[in-house]
Amino acid sequence: METNILLESGTNEVEILRFKVAGETYAINVVKVSELLHIDNIAKVPNADVAVPGVSLIRGEVITVIDMLQVLEGRKNADIAKAMTLVCEFNQLKVAFAIEEVLGISRITWADIQKPNDITNTSLVIGNINYKDEIVMLLDFEKIVMDISPQSGINLERVENVAFKDRTKYKVVSADDSPMIRDVIQKTLSKAGFGNIRFFNDGLETYNYIMDLYNEYGPDFKNHIDLLITDIEMPQLDGHTLTRRLKEHSVLQDLPVVIFSSLITDELRHKGESVGADAQMSKPQIDQLVKIVDELLEG
Incomplete structure (x- = not known):
């Protein structure tokens, strides 16, 4: 087709x-x-x-x-x-x-x-x-x-192999409209030692939250959020548009964004690249999520 x-x-x-x-x-x-x-x-x-x-x-x-x-x-x-x-x-x-x-x-x-x-x-x-x-x-x-x-989907057995260390100093925001995926992300990051995770179920709520942080704290918004993990398909505002808005902002562009979606394929990866995503991964790769987050947060 x-x-x-x-x-x-x-x-x-x-x-x-x-x-x-x-x-x-x-x-x-x-x-x-x-x-x-x-x-x-x-x-x-x-x-x-x-x-x-x-x-x-x-x-x-x-x-x-x-x-x-x-x-x-x-x-x-x-x-x-x-x-x-x-x-x-x-x-x-x-x-x-x-x-x-x-x-x-x-x-x-x-x-x-x-x-x-x-x-x-x-x-x-x-x-x-x-x-x-x-x-x-x-x-x-x-x-x-x-x-x-x-x-055939997310292999939860892979989550069991995630290594724990104290990552509670990091503040992570996750946007995904699927309760099941939010639960998987929560379990994965918590098992790895992340203790400060905030979830939203659509892109618009997520964007408004981040903008509120910027409007209140300016460049110091970084003290309240370290990284965003977003799905692509979400009501109101999709993950690509959410990412693009952040990356086109003169200050918020520094926020690392991981696109975590079932739509990440070799043919469609260019879409995330075009909006400035720092990393992209398919949902079955849940065991790699912590590794990618660590690389973005710790360099």
């Missing part, structure tokens, strides 16, 4: 692909979708999750197929081979999601995406979009995959 992957970073814009499942309209960030196709070959996998009808050979690669009707409605798609399929790549993994109908691609801003009233660890909706008087639900595809196959 040809998409506008050259969409300028740091403008708070996003392209979403809208699609239907069981009459409801959902969305995914276009940058995660590499191809749209109908799959005509599925091999069943023994003892697979009920939402996994099997695997398919797509352009020479064996890719797991996930039935979104089963995920969202709890019922099996009786003719999965006729379903439209989104071939996606994130968290260094390729997965095919069987849907029903593609509606189109729309360019919106992250400010158009409202956080659900009740974001819980079990929710698959990370944002609601009012698109032409219709509610479009932006889905958490990473959580869908991790719920089916926990080992």
